[in-house]
Amino acid sequence: MNTGARAHNIAEQLSIADGAIVGTTFKRDGILENEVAAERVTELISAAQEFRRIAKSPGDDEQPIITRRIARASPPPHRDPT
Numbered sequence: 001m002n003t004g005a006r007a008h009n010i011a012e013q014l015s016i017a018d019g020a021i022v023g024t025t026f027k028r029d030g031i032l033e034n035e036v037a038a039e040r041v042t043e044l045i046s047a048a049q050e051f052r053r054i055a056k057s058p059g060d061d062e063q064p065i066i067t068r069r070i071a072r073a074s075p076p077p078h079r080d081p082t
Helices: 010-014 038-055
Strands: none
Touching: 010 038
């Protein structure tokens, strides 16, 4: 799926796709330049895991795997295009 994955809509997105692009959802106040906010990561991952738990058919041998990686690097410096 394209961008826009949030805790409130992740179930809908995962119902039609195997994954979602997540970017500023994890950032404090949803602002790219801000640091990653652990509580925002936890909220989205928990919602995705709950959807996968409910959506998993009985008898499936494969466990859904949701990985999270929190990048703690600073955003790249702003460069003047001139």
